Amino acid sequence: MSFNMSFNEEQIALQKMLRKFVDNEMIPVRALYDETEEYPWPVVKKMQELGLNCIVAPEKYNGFAYDSVIQSMIAEELCRGCTGIALAVLTNCLASEPVLIGGNDEQKDWWFTRLCEAGKMASFAVTEPGAGSNVAGIATTARKDGDDYILNGTKCFITNGGVASQFTVLASLDRNQGHKAMAFFIVDSELEGLAIGKKEKKMGIRASNTVEVVLDNVRVNKKWMLGKEGDGFKIAMKTFDASRPLVGALAVGCAQGAFEFARDYAKERITFGKPIASYQAIQFMLADMAMKIEASRLLVQKAAWLLDQGLPNTTEASFAKCFGADTAMEVTTNAVQILGGYGYSREYPVEKMMRDAKILQIFEGTAQIQRIVIAANLLG
Secondary structure, rough: OOOOOOOHHHHHHHHHHHHHHHHHHHHHOHHHHHHHHOOOOHHHHHHHOOOOOOOOHHHHHHOOOOOOOOOOOHHHHHHHOHHHHHHHHHHHHHHHHHHHHHHHHHHHHHHHHHOOOOOEEEEEEEEEEEEOOOOOHHOEEEEEEEEEEEEEEEEEEEEOOOOOOOEEEEEEOOHHHHHHHEEEEEEEEOOOOEEEEEEEOOOOOOOOOOEEEEEEEEEEEEEEEEOOOOOHHHHHHHHHHHHHHHHHHHHHEEEEEEEHHHHHHHHHHHEEEEEHHHHHHHHHHHHHHHHHHHHHHHHHHHHHHHHHHOOOOHHHHHHHHHHHHHHHHHHHHHHHHHHHHHOOOOOOOOOHHHHHHHOOOOOOHHHHHHHHHHHHOOOO
């Protein structure tokens, strides 16, 4: 089975529609939301109207059947406009993966009906003050009590946490057993004992809601456990295999937006009587940017394609996430350089893109963790 990447007419039409949407609805307001750090509800509502609130949802709920390759294309197009705004709906995808992987029909019906029909928002609650990349080190506990589990712990850096109506929460059933005794739970935001803590003041993706989530004796019925006791770590790893190509796509979109702006600026900016794009120094920078963006895009598409074929993609997912994020950081930094002093000014969008790009090297497993994963698979 050979890797073949091409879009059909319907998918190309979707891509063109998304580019028009980004140009008309996201780019004009991205600076506003970056400055105010407000959640972009008006844009979110418009994305929901386009059926983008949960693009990983099965067709019976969403009305669309987007495979992983098309999901990556959608993520790229949205992030070309604004990574922070795009994360509003794309975080729903991450939060939904454990439900897709470990959920039964009742759990899927409850989860996806709310997202796709009622326009609810979701959140993935795994990271903690002492456990980020080391998922097995989480301290949140789930204690069995009759037909319920009682959850206690604090999650941090939780995207969409302050606006979410539902969470997928990873907890430990016995901390002495590490990754062998973990479980995912679907948690309704209205359950007693769930509270939203501080809102993070971030370098970038400021339109994205990032908060602390506190679980204080939150009682969850056993029917909302995903899979069975001990499945939590396995579900988390499978979730990352699906989500890391998507993060790679975020990076490609962010980089593409910065490249396009720098390229167009270089053709218009006059120094010493001619456009700076005529100088070889700038041409080489643009050429390197374009090459690395295309290489990142192909890595993302390969990792997503493998996922669609039901084939192992752990290494390729880390390739896509790591190389894509590193490329986004390099491309946005060079875009600022090409614009010079204007690039450093908030009047132009590339400084925002540079700030947004940094998180892509950190969340969903840092660039260093990706290299550990890659090396472990290479060395067997």
